[in-house]
Amino acid sequence: MPTEALKVGVLALQGAFREHRRMLESLGVSVQEVRLPADLAGLSGLVIPGGESTTMGKLMLDYGLQGPIRDFHAAGGAIFGTCAGAILLSRTVLGAPPQFGSQPSLELMDITVQRNAFGRQVDSFQTDLEVSGLNTPFPAMFIRAPVIGAVGEGVEVLARQGKQVVLARQGNLLASSFHPELTRDARIHELFLTFIPQAPVYQTSVALPG
Template structure:
């Protein structure tokens, strides 16, 4: 029996780490750079990276609107760091006009870019994550946080009193990078969501 087909948006950011984590979590994983590749997957991971650059490339490759459409139709998605920013319905400090991060409107939340500070303010720490049996070691790199969630959004984790992990139906997002640690529980949770087991 094969697992669900999960794509990783491979425009910029830590694609390889997510591909490996998804395979270890029981999914078939593929890179997504073109419309046909997006159409061929059951779900999508949007990795960390730079949200304005990723938006620019989504527009250049004519993927922005097809991706918004797939999300609106209910395709499961998981976003880490920049991926969390892009999955939001509203982005604060989105960047300069014309080079701004565009919300994909997958999760009813307001996210602030680079909320924890610049690259030099990056940090690690253990956080409680709802539904997991032990804390998650979280790596935050120029990380966002969530300032508002809608009524259908479940808060799964907090760091320094800020929301850093959420779920809405088949959408999952974290402000941190679980793909950078050996812990595959969040990827396993997402694969279970895609497969209808969670």
């Protein structure tokens, strides 16, 4: 299917949403920034970017997006979460700062994610990563990256850094510990596009309450 027929949202509450938008647009995809539930209308895919997962999760709740994003996926919408986005997709989150209480998440993907498992900002690194389905290594960038510590039976592991799972798929959900949008290599985004339905899957007139 031609990519120009696809309309994909990028959650634009916080984090690296502009970089994802540029990557998708370079592939010919129509992109909608998502800040309110009504912004999900007409989409068939959604990217949840990296950033600060606690802040992003709380904003997601404040703007009434948690339920509509779950409904979007239930209607067939594909979702790609990178770094903080992978945390927000997961069923179980470990390592949330105690002062913030529990980490809000969508609980859509049967994975357990450990926050900041690769260390702090100063421990950021880039490495060539062997990814299932790609002919050559991917230049993966890890920044305060989480680790996918456990996966359910329906989850396919696509890449590991050492023994740690860093890229996984469950149906049309994709979660990565690293930041593919910060490279010039579009192959992970191209992989995600293959999960997206050909037509919009979600219509809503819901707006921000109050």
